[in-house]
Amino acid sequence: GGGGTGGTAGTSPSPGKAIKVGLVTDVGGLNDKSFNQAANTGRLQAEKDLGLQTQVIESKKQEDYVPNLTTFAQQNYDLVIAVGFLMQNAAWKVATQFPNVKFAIIDGAPANDKGDTANLPNVANLFFKEQEAGYLVGVIAATMAKNKVGKATHNTLCSMGGIPIPPVDHYIAGYQDAIKTIDPSATIINGYSNDFVDQQKGKEVGLNHISKNCDILFQVAGGSGLGYIAAAKEKGVYAIGVDVDQIDVAPGTVITSAIKRVDKAVYDTSKSVKDNSFKAGDNFFSATNDGVGYGKLDSVVPADAKAAADKALADIKSGAIKPKTDLTVK
Amino acid sequence: MATEPQASPTGPATAPSVRQPAAQWATGPAVPVVSVAFALLVGMLFVLASGHDPISAYVDLFKGAFGSPYDITETLIQTIPLILAGLAVAVAFRSGLFNIGAESQLLVGAVAAGAVGARFASLPGPVLFPMVLLSGIGAGAAWGAIAGYLKAARGVNEVITTIMQNYIVVFVMHWLLQNGPMTAPNALGTPASAPIGDGAVLPVIIPNSIVPLTRLHAGIFLAIAAVVVFWFLLWRTSLGYELRAVGLGARAAAQAGINPRTRIVLAMAIAGGFAGLAGMIQVSGVFHRVFDGFSAGYGFDAIAVALLGKNSPIGIVLAALLFGAFARGGTIMQANAGVSAQLVSVIEALVLFVIAAELIVRILAARRRGPKPIEAIT
Amino acid sequence: MTLDQVIGAGVLAATLRLATPILLAALGGVVSERSGVVNIALEGCMLVGAFFGVVAADRTHSVVLALAVAMGAGGILAAIHAVAAIHLRSDQIVSGMALNILALGLTSYLDYQFYGNTGTPADLAGVPDVSLGPIAAIPFVGDVIGNQNAIVWVALALVVVIQAFLFRTVPGLRLRAVGEHPRAADTVGIAVRPTRYWAVLASGLLAALGGAYLSLSVAHSFTDGMTGGRGFIGLAAMIFGRWTPAGALVASLLFGYGTALSFSLQGASIGSVQVPVQLLSTLPYVLTILAVAGFVGRSRPPAADGLPYETEGHA
Amino acid sequence: MSAETSMLVDMRGIEKRFGDLVALRGVDLVVRQGEIHALVGENGAGKSTLMNVLYGLYRPDAGSIRIRGREVRIAGPRDAIALGIGMIHQHFMLVPPLTVAENVVLGDERGGPRLDRRAIESRVADLEKRFGIVVEPHARTEDIPLGLQQRVEILKVLYRGSELLIFDEPTAVLTPQEVDELFAIVRTLRDEGKTLILITHKLREVMAVTDNITVLRGGRNAGELVTRNTNPSEIARAMVGRELKELRARATPARAEVTLKVQGLEAKSDRGALALQGVDFDVRSGEILGIAGVGGNGQSELAQAILGLRRPTGGSIQIGGVDISKDDPKRTRARGVAYVPEDRHLEGLVLAFSVADDFILGKQDRAPYARTGVLDPVTILRNGGRLAAEYDVRPPNPKAIVGNLSGGNQQKVVLGRELSERPKLIVVSQPTRGLDIAATEYVHERLLEQRGQGAGILLISSELDEIRALSDRIAVMFEGRIVATLDAASATEERLGLLMAGHGEAAA
Numbered sequence A: 001g002g003g004g005t006g007g008t009a010g011t012s013p014s015p016g017k018a019i020k021v022g023l024v025t026d027v028g029g030l031n032d033k034s035f036n037q038a039a040n041t042g043r044l045q046a047e048k049d050l051g052l053q054t055q056v057i058e059s060k061k062q063e064d065y066v067p068n069l070t071t072f073a074q075q076n077y078d079l080v081i082a083v084g085f086l087m088q089n090a091a092w093k094v095a096t097q098f099p100n101v102k103f104a105i106i107d108g109a110p111a112n113d114k115g116d117t118a119n120l121p122n123v124a125n126l127f128f129k130e131q132e133a134g135y136l137v138g139v140i141a142a143t144m145a146k147n148k149v150g151k152a153t154h155n156t157l158c159s160m161g162g163i164p165i166p167p168v169d170h171y172i173a174g175y176q177d178a179i180k181t182i183d184p185s186a187t188i189i190n191g192y193s194n195d196f197v198d199q200q201k202g203k204e205v206g207l208n209h210i211s212k213n214c215d216i217l218f219q220v221a222g223g224s225g226l227g228y229i230a231a232a233k234e235k236g237v238y239a240i241g242v243d244v245d246q247i248d249v250a251p252g253t254v255i256t257s258a259i260k261r262v263d264k265a266v267y268d269t270s271k272s273v274k275d276n277s278f279k280a281g282d283n284f285f286s287a288t289n290d291g292v293g294y295g296k297l298d299s300v301v302p303a304d305a306k307a308a309a310d311k312a313l314a315d316i317k318s319g320a321i322k323p324k325t326d327l328t329v330k
Numbered sequence B: 001m002a003t004e005p006q007a008s009p010t011g012p013a014t015a016p017s018v019r020q021p022a023a024q025w026a027t028g029p030a031v032p033v034v035s036v037a038f039a040l041l042v043g044m045l046f047v048l049a050s051g052h053d054p055i056s057a058y059v060d061l062f063k064g065a066f067g068s069p070y071d072i073t074e075t076l077i078q079t080i081p082l083i084l085a086g087l088a089v090a091v092a093f094r095s096g097l098f099n100i101g102a103e104s105q106l107l108v109g110a111v112a113a114g115a116v117g118a119r120f121a122s123l124p125g126p127v128l129f130p131m132v133l134l135s136g137i138g139a140g141a142a143w144g145a146i147a148g149y150l151k152a153a154r155g156v157n158e159v160i161t162t163i164m165q166n167y168i169v170v171f172v173m174h175w176l177l178q179n180g181p182m183t184a185p186n187a188l189g190t191p192a193s194a195p196i197g198d199g200a201v202l203p204v205i206i207p208n209s210i211v212p213l214t215r216l217h218a219g220i221f222l223a224i225a226a227v228v229v230f231w232f233l234l235w236r237t238s239l240g241y242e243l244r245a246v247g248l249g250a251r252a253a254a255q256a257g258i259n260p261r262t263r264i265v266l267a268m269a270i271a272g273g274f275a276g277l278a279g280m281i282q283v284s285g286v287f288h289r290v291f292d293g294f295s296a297g298y299g300f301d302a303i304a305v306a307l308l309g310k311n312s313p314i315g316i317v318l319a320a321l322l323f324g325a326f327a328r329g330g331t332i333m334q335a336n337a338g339v340s341a342q343l344v345s346v347i348e349a350l351v352l353f354v355i356a357a358e359l360i361v362r363i364l365a366a367r368r369r370g371p372k373p374i375e376a377i378t
Numbered sequence C: 001m002t003l004d005q006v007i008g009a010g011v012l013a014a015t016l017r018l019a020t021p022i023l024l025a026a027l028g029g030v031v032s033e034r035s036g037v038v039n040i041a042l043e044g045c046m047l048v049g050a051f052f053g054v055v056a057a058d059r060t061h062s063v064v065l066a067l068a069v070a071m072g073a074g075g076i077l078a079a080i081h082a083v084a085a086i087h088l089r090s091d092q093i094v095s096g097m098a099l100n101i102l103a104l105g106l107t108s109y110l111d112y113q114f115y116g117n118t119g120t121p122a123d124l125a126g127v128p129d130v131s132l133g134p135i136a137a138i139p140f141v142g143d144v145i146g147n148q149n150a151i152v153w154v155a156l157a158l159v160v161v162i163q164a165f166l167f168r169t170v171p172g173l174r175l176r177a178v179g180e181h182p183r184a185a186d187t188v189g190i191a192v193r194p195t196r197y198w199a200v201l202a203s204g205l206l207a208a209l210g211g212a213y214l215s216l217s218v219a220h221s222f223t224d225g226m227t228g229g230r231g232f233i234g235l236a237a238m239i240f241g242r243w244t245p246a247g248a249l250v251a252s253l254l255f256g257y258g259t260a261l262s263f264s265l266q267g268a269s270i271g272s273v274q275v276p277v278q279l280l281s282t283l284p285y286v287l288t289i290l291a292v293a294g295f296v297g298r299s300r301p302p303a304a305d306g307l308p309y310e311t312e313g314h315a
Numbered sequence D: 001m002s003a004e005t006s007m008l009v010d011m012r013g014i015e016k017r018f019g020d021l022v023a024l025r026g027v028d029l030v031v032r033q034g035e036i037h038a039l040v041g042e043n044g045a046g047k048s049t050l051m052n053v054l055y056g057l058y059r060p061d062a063g064s065i066r067i068r069g070r071e072v073r074i075a076g077p078r079d080a081i082a083l084g085i086g087m088i089h090q091h092f093m094l095v096p097p098l099t100v101a102e103n104v105v106l107g108d109e110r111g112g113p114r115l116d117r118r119a120i121e122s123r124v125a126d127l128e129k130r131f132g133i134v135v136e137p138h139a140r141t142e143d144i145p146l147g148l149q150q151r152v153e154i155l156k157v158l159y160r161g162s163e164l165l166i167f168d169e170p171t172a173v174l175t176p177q178e179v180d181e182l183f184a185i186v187r188t189l190r191d192e193g194k195t196l197i198l199i200t201h202k203l204r205e206v207m208a209v210t211d212n213i214t215v216l217r218g219g220r221n222a223g224e225l226v227t228r229n230t231n232p233s234e235i236a237r238a239m240v241g242r243e244l245k246e247l248r249a250r251a252t253p254a255r256a257e258v259t260l261k262v263q264g265l266e267a268k269s270d271r272g273a274l275a276l277q278g279v280d281f282d283v284r285s286g287e288i289l290g291i292a293g294v295g296g297n298g299q300s301e302l303a304q305a306i307l308g309l310r311r312p313t314g315g316s317i318q319i320g321g322v323d324i325s326k327d328d329p330k331r332t333r334a335r336g337v338a339y340v341p342e343d344r345h346l347e348g349l350v351l352a353f354s355v356a357d358d359f360i361l362g363k364q365d366r367a368p369y370a371r372t373g374v375l376d377p378v379t380i381l382r383n384g385g386r387l388a389a390e391y392d393v394r395p396p397n398p399k400a401i402v403g404n405l406s407g408g409n410q411q412k413v414v415l416g417r418e419l420s421e422r423p424k425l426i427v428v429s430q431p432t433r434g435l436d437i438a439a440t441e442y443v444h445e446r447l448l449e450q451r452g453q454g455a456g457i458l459l460i461s462s463e464l465d466e467i468r469a470l471s472d473r474i475a476v477m478f479e480g481r482i483v484a485t486l487d488a489a490s491a492t493e494e495r496l497g498l499l500m501a502g503h504g505e506a507a508a
């Protein structure tokens, strides 16, 4: 997991009434190897470190979002966290009904029935700049490819999305933007498994990419992306993980990960409720506040690549670089 | 020419089977109740094994489904599409066909309803609503009829067609809704269509002053109407008689002047219509738009609902309620008792299995048959 | 669109890989339905096979044990179905659906219990690929079959074995007789129910091997619902293949080919129009329907398929 | 041979219940070594049940079985086979897609697990030679005529070395030639020392081949007779409890108009062979035209073509002067054509329907049963009750499920449906197959009644007795053609037999 592993055990709950935090997953469920899982990590962390009382409901259907959020709200939870942009409308509906309960939406803002988003006084909108994370790993990949480090000998860089939706494409857009910036001559290939679960499909896309000389494969496809990584491992090329630190998925194959700290967002927001510092409206998690970033590096990643990434990170923080959100190569 | 070899129904032969006389004792009204009770008992062991308090877990399950007016309305919301998709499976079964495609027929109905509802959003309700209703039903029917046609004209087993259709629709919806022709500009992160016009929205039927927060919409009346239509169609119309005749004895029907081919197409169209209506209701009553990943697996649960309900109107309603109650009650079981969603699935599957296997009844029946066990012949 | 994208060695190799799990499920379906039992719990059998294979690989670090455990798990699930279908004469479809739901819930519950947030370990013992040595060096042919996974070969061998078993051996003859006309089999002293039990059990083993292929050969890990409906596709392949192993192979290959195409054609364009990736993904399904409608046509299941056998029923 | 050991089968006090129904109420059956023993009784008397008990398919609720004087427990067919008992079932126990040889050896294949087809076929061929029962060993069973399928059944039993052969209504589905051949086989088997039990409804057959007779009625013994000391009416009395009626003499039909005219009719069989090759005949109103012929010479295709179930490839079919050869069954029936199909289970009835529902099959979309597509359940039920009473369906309950009725009563439902609307033409195929004497008598009366009311009847039957008793004229079909049309008076059994076998003569 990407969450810092805090060692402070035994923090007992505050003597007063315990703060209650409820987490509602989207239909991906807790085992999605992606943001639901990360959110849950943040929840457990908050429970442990902050002494909160927490609970999770996994949604099985889209129509469950409203009742699931309502369930926590009705039970007077202090904070109800909706994981995923799919819950924008549900969150709007429930939050307007329970003005005294605080809500947070990962990757979204409350949206009314027309689809128009509106800030609500009791809802925190937790946004991530995935393109920044994509950009950072793109810098590492492109630098390695340009210098023909290790197995990266063909200067061809690939990526695979689950399905072409904005959060996925943002990652890839940032990745491609970085590559184009560092080495305009690099070959870029992108594909989709059209699935967030199916590993075999992800692997086949990976093998297909590798047959086109890709030596660095960036997955943005949840469980399906694990198959993409498996292809890289099998063929002895490099892969880049996504969302959480996936270096342990395939040591020696995964060189780094584009990280989106959903766990941090959950943890920080829970903490803000406890600290009475809850901020409604847009909250951005970006490179600036370590909300996104790159993960642990494999030993094969040379120092200059890390240096380039850190320089890019600084430039993003300073605003000198604004990674694209549209794909360069479809 | 018309004497086609319908004698042995393709697809599972159990589908239209007459209950064998030997199984006739499996019909008493107490049977499902006893079965559910037994299944819950077995499920209790699982809850216990997972380290939770089974009593409180079950109390939560029940309270979650029926504990308050709000919970009951939520259970009903879950039940509505299950009833309709169940009817879609049952109509086909009654006609000797195995419809695994209720899922995609539902989706096609939803897409059509969502497209029409959004495209003509400005029209007044009395004009728009019938348009949306008919497009949902019609699209589902047309999609279902394809499987029927392929079977009647080309002999393609409907199980193959409907399985493949399910996948095709999922991907076509990806395309339509992910930067595709139906994608709404302001859908933000959600790959979704534009909302349908107010005129197409099914109103909430219980004022929030009576049951706060309830979302129970007028779709429930459509579902009830559909159950009545199902019953009336099958048992009170000539067409229904013909469908059942084809389902139970295609050759006898053929020689009596009932053309099995046309009836097969009709049966699948009607099945698709019911499922399409389910999709339309989900759009008009719950979501007010279509989005990617709209599918909730109703079409698959529907197979169990239809068979559990013995393809009868009342049975389907009760079976759908059981599933709906589990869906809703399971949520509360998670939230309160901390029993995980997967464990709820496990218990649900157990209940289904025990009821399906008619375990209790069959054990009792074996006893009643006395000392000669039926399986003694070796 | 280039020739290589359509019939290149890469596409054909992918076809074999993608066909394998479907083929194994379809073979399971053939064996079970030939004996007269409809087993739509194949999907569930695959899933438990995939999961318990990973668990065993993790605990024992032995591929052989992992495969044995995977198949055993599929066998157990199938055995439950067999009791319901054969002994209790329950509705076979409801029983199958219930077991599918059970398998999904159970594997994902246990996955979370065992591996929580971290996922399955990275160093799992996997089923190895088989390098055909000199054949692997032959251009094209070597690229297609030179380095396929052991289970791919096992599956292909099973097609031959099961085809021979069903149509060239005495037990196979008896199994078919039981599926076509159980009473006739009964009257000549063939034990109908035990035959069906074995067949259903075998179907569970085969499907579970297909699941284990996904987790131990392809992915080297388990993810919830990773079988993605392949059990159902396998059923369709079985029907398409007219309830024969050889036919199931053809159907699975066709389906695998369609899927492989949907990946290799990504980014390709017809004329100046780029085909949307989402629509490309419909290829295997559309191809299957077209093939069945165009070439295969009517196929008839074993006459007693899905019918419970009542020993004192009327002929 | 002592009296004790000559007793091959000795069943005592056999009882069998199916739920509340008592099928056998203490039945005794004694069969001696080397005899042909007839087991007779009306439909539902318990004959098949008794034999199923003997063969181990059913377990008796009470009673004892001795074989060769030794008390035995027969728990399943395997036990029966081991005791030398073999059964040729009324509904054949053959696996249709398997070959003849495979069916013969199934369950006792001998040799290794490998299925050695050639070895099996030669073994079966040897068996055939020994008993003079010839069937192509490698033919697919579903492709051969019923008469040959029955031989396969017999071979199966002989293959297992059975000493006692039980035949359950073996002649019900056979043509006269096939019956003769069967009886030749039966006699040979007895001469070989085998013992046979023969269930049949045809007293002529009982008189012709059996030695002793056991009569069952309502699950009880109703008489033990010695064939050469008795006569058909005595047997019938024991079976039915009353005298047999002779068919009433028929008035010669008035020269009426032609109802059905078939000219140059050609049609293909399911397998694509030319099944009808230029068939010409006509049926007048008030006339019964019998079609005699060995099964498989185009009779089924003829009936299907007339009904519109099979599209002719040439020629014409006219009803009242209008060509109907391109009509579907619905339109054909609308012209007043009724149809009693040969297979009542598969084609005649929806077995899962109630009696009332089956009575309106094909009429479900018109008044008085439906108006504007909506059924009228009250009328349907009332009609069901009325027809059930009128056609003597037992039980006369319109809500009873047809599949649970006896064969005779099922046939009455078909007749009630087909005859109740004064059809102009009735196509009847094997109308009394499997029916007992009383039911057969009943069906014949009903057909004659229709004739009397002016209907034209095309009667297809493989029972020569039936054809001769009912027909005004008899057409003989052979290889898809009408080879002769005879007056009933001049159609002797010998002449018909020759014609059916393809030994043509100048048409009379």
Ligand SMILES: Nc1ncnc2c1ncn2[C@@H]1O[C@H](COP(=O)(O)OP(=O)(O)OP(=O)(O)O)[C@@H](O)[C@H]1O
Binding pocket: C312, C313, C314, D018, D021, D022, D023, D041, D042, D043, D044, D045, D046, D047, D048, D049, D050, D406, D407, D434, D436
């Ligand atoms: N499997 C069964 N279940 C219930 N009842 C049965 C079953 N088989 C036979 N019966 C009943 O037992 C009685 C005797 O039937 P059986 O088949 O022995 O008659 P049968 O003398 O052979 O008649 P048929 O001449 O029509 O062949 C009938 O009343 C029948 O309804």
Ligand SMILES: Nc1ncnc2c1ncn2[C@@H]1O[C@H](COP(=O)(O)OP(=O)(O)OP(=O)(O)O)[C@@H](O)[C@H]1O
Binding pocket: B021, B022, C313, C314, D018, D043, D044, D403, D404, D405, D406, D407, D408, D433, D434, D435
């Ligand atoms: N499962 C059953 N339950 C109750 N009765 C049955 C059952 N099966 C058969 N019977 C009864 O067994 C008797 C004989 O049935 P069967 O179908 O053999 O009739 P049949 O006169 O021999 O007709 P056919 O010769 O056309 O088959 C009938 O009286 C029928 O009611």
Ligand SMILES: [Mg+2]
Binding pocket: D047, D048, D049, D090, D168
């Ligand atoms: Mg009988």
Ligand SMILES: [Mg+2]
Binding pocket: D043, D090, D169, D407, D434, D435
């Ligand atoms: Mg009979």
